[in-house]
Amino acid sequence: MKSMRMAVLTAMAFSAAVGFGPAPASGADRLSVVTTTTDLKFIAESVGGDHVKVVSIASGNEDPHFVSAKPSFMMTAREADLWISIGMELEIGWEGLILEGSRNPKIRKDSKGYLDASQGVLRLEVPTEKVTRTMGDVHPLGNPHYWLDPLNVRIVAKTIAGRLAELDPGHAEDFTRNLKAFQRTLDDHMFGKELVDAVGGDKLWLRELKGGLQGFLDEQHVTAKLGGWAGRMLPFRGEKILTYHRSWIYFTNRFGLVVADEMEPKPGIPPSPGHVLDLIQKVKADHVRVLLMEPFYERKAPDLIAEKTGLKVLVCANSVGGDEAAKDYFAMIGNVVDKLAAALKPATEAERE
Amino acid sequence: MKRFLIGAVLAGVCCWTPARALADSAANATSDDVAAIKAEMAEMKRMMEEQKKSYQKEIAELKQKVETLSARSAPSPADELAAEIEKAKGEVPQTQPGPLSMFFNKSAGQSSVPDISVLGDVLGHYVADHHNAANPAQQEDGKRHFQFREMEVAFSAPVDPNSKADLILTGGEDADGQWNMDLEEGYLTLTTLPCDLQARFGKFRTVFGKNNPFHTHAMAWVDRPDVIANYFGSDGMAETGAEVSWLVPNPWKKYIEWTADFQNNGNPESFAGDRQDDVMFTNHVKYFDNLTPASTAELGGSVATGANGDGSGGRTTLEGADFTFKWKPPAEGLYKTLTWQSEAILSQKDQPCGGTVDSWGAYSSLEYRFARQWRAFARWDYSEFPDDAHSKQLGGAVGLTYDMSEFCYWRFEYKHTSAQGPLAGQDRDELWLQLNFGIGPHQAHKY
Numbered sequence: 001m002k003s004m005r006m007a008v009l010t011a012m013a014f015s016a017a018v019g020f021g022p023a024p025a026s027g028a029d030r031l032s033v034v035t036t037t038t039d040l041k042f043i044a045e046s047v048g049g050d051h052v053k054v055v056s057i058a059s060g061n062e063d064p065h066f067v068s069a070k071p072s073f074m075m076t077a078r079e080a081d082l083w084i085s086i087g088m089e090l091e092i093g094w095e096g097l098i099l100e101g102s103r104n105p106k107i108r109k110d111s112k113g114y115l116d117a118s119q120g121v122l123r124l125e126v127p128t129e130k131v132t133r134t135m136g137d138v139h140p141l142g143n144p145h146y147w148l149d150p151l152n153v154r155i156v157a158k159t160i161a162g163r164l165a166e167l168d169p170g171h172a173e174d175f176t177r178n179l180k181a182f183q184r185t186l187d188d189h190m191f192g193k194e195l196v197d198a199v200g201g202d203k204l205w206l207r208e209l210k211g212g213l214q215g216f217l218d219e220q221h222v223t224a225k226l227g228g229w230a231g232r233m234l235p236f237r238g239e240k241i242l243t244y245h246r247s248w249i250y251f252t253n254r255f256g257l258v259v260a261d262e263m264e265p266k267p268g269i270p271p272s273p274g275h276v277l278d279l280i281q282k283v284k285a286d287h288v289r290v291l292l293m294e295p296f297y298e299r300k301a302p303d304l305i306a307e308k309t310g311l312k313v314l315v316c317a318n319s320v321g322g323d324e325a326a327k328d329y330f331a332m333i334g335n336v337v338d339k340l341a342a343a344l345k346p347a348t349e350a351e352r353e
Numbered sequence: 354m355k356r357f358l359i360g361a362v363l364a365g366v367c368c369w370t371p372a373r374a375l376a377d378s379a380a381n382a383t384s385d386d387v388a389a390i391k392a393e394m395a396e397m398k399r400m401m402e403e404q405k406k407s408y409q410k411e412i413a414e415l416k417q418k419v420e421t422l423s424a425r426s427a428p429s430p431a432d433e434l435a436a437e438i439e440k441a442k443g444e445v446p447q448t449q450p451g452p453l454s455m456f457f458n459k460s461a462g463q464s465s466v467p468d469i470s471v472l473g474d475v476l477g478h479y480v481a482d483h484h485n486a487a488n489p490a491q492q493e494d495g496k497r498h499f500q501f502r503e504m505e506v507a508f509s510a511p512v513d514p515n516s517k518a519d520l521i522l523t524g525g526e527d528a529d530g531q532w533n534m535d536l537e538e539g540y541l542t543l544t545t546l547p548c549d550l551q552a553r554f555g556k557f558r559t560v561f562g563k564n565n566p567f568h569t570h571a572m573a574w575v576d577r578p579d580v581i582a583n584y585f586g587s588d589g590m591a592e593t594g595a596e597v598s599w600l601v602p603n604p605w606k607k608y609i610e611w612t613a614d615f616q617n618n619g620n621p622e623s624f625a626g627d628r629q630d631d632v633m634f635t636n637h638v639k640y641f642d643n644l645t646p647a648s649t650a651e652l653g654g655s656v657a658t659g660a661n662g663d664g665s666g667g668r669t670t671l672e673g674a675d676f677t678f679k680w681k682p683p684a685e686g687l688y689k690t691l692t693w694q695s696e697a698i699l700s701q702k703d704q705p706c707g708g709t710v711d712s713w714g715a716y717s718s719l720e721y722r723f724a725r726q727w728r729a730f731a732r733w734d735y736s737e738f739p740d741d742a743h744s745k746q747l748g749g750a751v752g753l754t755y756d757m758s759e760f761c762y763w764r765f766e767y768k769h770t771s772a773q774g775p776l777a778g779q780d781r782d783e784l785w786l787q788l789n790f791g792i793g794p795h796q797a798h799k800y
Contacts, residue, residue, distance in 0.1 A: 202430035
């Protein structure tokens with residue numbers, strides 16, 4: 001009976017607290033948006049403008065695969081109107097726990113308040129055979145690091161703007177206007193303002209997507225106007241580089257670089273001594289000059305390869321806020337482009353001589 | 354003949370007269386008429402020119418309209434780009450799921466098939482129980498064996514938009530090498546209750562303290578701390594019943610969770626065991642906060658009470674307190690983490706012969722990840738027994754874990770336990786080698 005008394009008392013306490021406890025605060029004026037990564041946060045803020053309040057779960061300087069599902073994140077998600085994830089199972093280890101723990105029906109996976117940002121992007125490395133763990137941490141839906149391709153970010157911005165307009169139709173025109181401005185800024189960074197003024201961002205991306213941008217620019221006699229990231233990376237097309245994790249493929253694909261190999265023998269598997277020795281041979285044989293890696297990976301093995309081969313190790317954030325240079329998405333990509341161009345340029349000039 | 358001649362003359366006269374008149378008239382009007390005709394022709398020409406101009410203007414306008422309409426129907430660069438993106442998306446190869454991927458691959462899309470995962474836990478165990486000379490039958494000196502301690506088969510899936518089900522079957526070898534299967538947990542969770550409530554119905558691990566809710570494979574050590582093993586059993590406490598948990602709203606927006614469990618009192622260590630005839634009731638409050646971006650603290654308090662089945666209406670009441678500190682610097686989190694976890698349990702258990710045994714136990718553990726694949730731990734144990742506060746165990750354990758991958762680890766543990774009181778002299782030294790592996794999409798455990 002004592003248990004029963006305690007149960008009744010607890011039930012009464014629950015009822016009282018539920019009935020009279022302070023109601024959760026809600027942002028009546030602005031949509032509360034929670035994104036899984038800082039890159040999505042930047043895009044959502046750019047498109048949503050003053051009508052959204054955005055919080056990111058992962059910080060830019062941590063590996064987004066291994067974020068801890070802290071209870072405080074559940075509190076963050078509890079009041080969200082919209083949850084935006086990278087998708088393609090990048091957050092498979094922690095997203096479900098936070099969503100369930102938040103007890104927020106608005107952001108359940110089958111609701112309007114849940115947005116998988118990968119739904120419109122161009123995917124790479126989608127496996128065509130059965131995925132097993134012998135392959136390492138291969139994602140069955142394709143490589144999820146798609147935000148490192150500026151074209152995909154352009155697409156994601158449009159996807160987010162569409163969802164924001166659905167949730168807040170009264171500000172749909174603002175979201176559309178913000179989207180245009182964001183895409184224009186992105187295009188300016190990608191191709192250079194002068195070229196975008198002359199040709200238009202949509203046309204440039206269309207030609208880029210069809211693979212005929214260079215020919216199109218020559219035909220239009222505007223090649224000299226090509227600037228931005230594309231202009232800076234143009235001399236290095238075909239250059240082989242190493243990466244630590246298989247996370248830069250979207251970037252290298254867009255800018256014409258070739259990933260000769262990765263530090264990880266398989267995705268998610270730390271480099272073994274044998275693999276490091278193999279890489280040293282490969283770097284020498286293929287004249288690889290640069291290793292690109294994120295700040296959250298250990299430098300011991302990359303530095304050893306650098307010492308043995310003369311290769312340059314470039315540590316660059318692959319998410320907004322990942323290092324001091326990556327203040328926003330444009331600065332983050334710009335930083336990678338700058339570092340690569342600086343590291344590759346001297347040898348290119350020497351070769352020309 | 355005469356008539357013929359007259360007719361011919363008349364006809365000649367008739368024909369001659371108008372021709373003559375016309376010739377005369379033409380001769381008189383030539384200059385004026387030509388001028389008039391010329392004027393008429395000029396007028397006609399002007400009119401034709403005007404008409405021509407008018408037609409040309411209309412044609413130009415129509416042409417303009419046609420061009421405008423043509424331009425309107427042509428896709429804009431933005432539309433062309435969108436169409437090209439859709440085309441490119443269609444060219445991406447689709448994943449070809451393997452024959453078993455419906456069971457082991459969440460992405461296969463078979464929504465009606467639950468996630469199924471299997472975990473294996475194999476031990477090599479060596480016990481040096483060389484001080485138990487007083488009771489040779491129980492002496493385990495030099496005992497060594499391998500044991501498939503646990504095979505866990507877990508099924509998990511939404512039942513409907515408002516609930517999800519989890520079933521966890523556990524099999525393992527007992528001390529005699531016999532294989533037993535049991536339902537470790539099996540419950541339905543209502544996920545869409547109002548007011549930040551959630552509820553579970555079925556068999557589940559009692560939410561008491563920090564360690565008990567965790568499965569064996571999710572612990573930082575091979576064995577459960579002595580206090581958990583002595584008061585809840587070596588596998589912890591899991592019973593059938595109902596649970597309600599609530600995220601407590603608060604002005605500071607901190608994580609405060611209140612959980613109430615109402616379960617059978619079938620736990621043999623602290624409650625009724627086989628004589629289960631009533632329910633036990635557990636309350637747990639958890640508070641969590643971020644101390645810094647890299648560190649967190651969690652405080653918990655628990656109370657459980659229920660009849661202990663001694664036949665005389667005796668009860669057991671347990672109070673618990675737990676504290677967990679975690680440090681994981683975001684940028685170095687793959688290589689460096691620290692977890693300090695401590696827990697204490699106090700027990701008041703009524704005895705059949707009258708009186709109440711007041712006893713307690715506690716543990717404190719430190720685990721440090723010093724490399725991506727390596728973790729080390731040390732744990733201090735102290736425990737009495739629910740029915741015997743005079744017997745005490747004082748122990749210490751150290752160990753090393755090698756994470757071969759996210760889904761497989763090897764662990765070595767050494768533990769020394771010294772007994773005091775009536776058990777004095779029954780010291781034990783134990784060595785374990787543990788292999789734990791998992792296949793399938795077993796969900797991550799709570800923080």
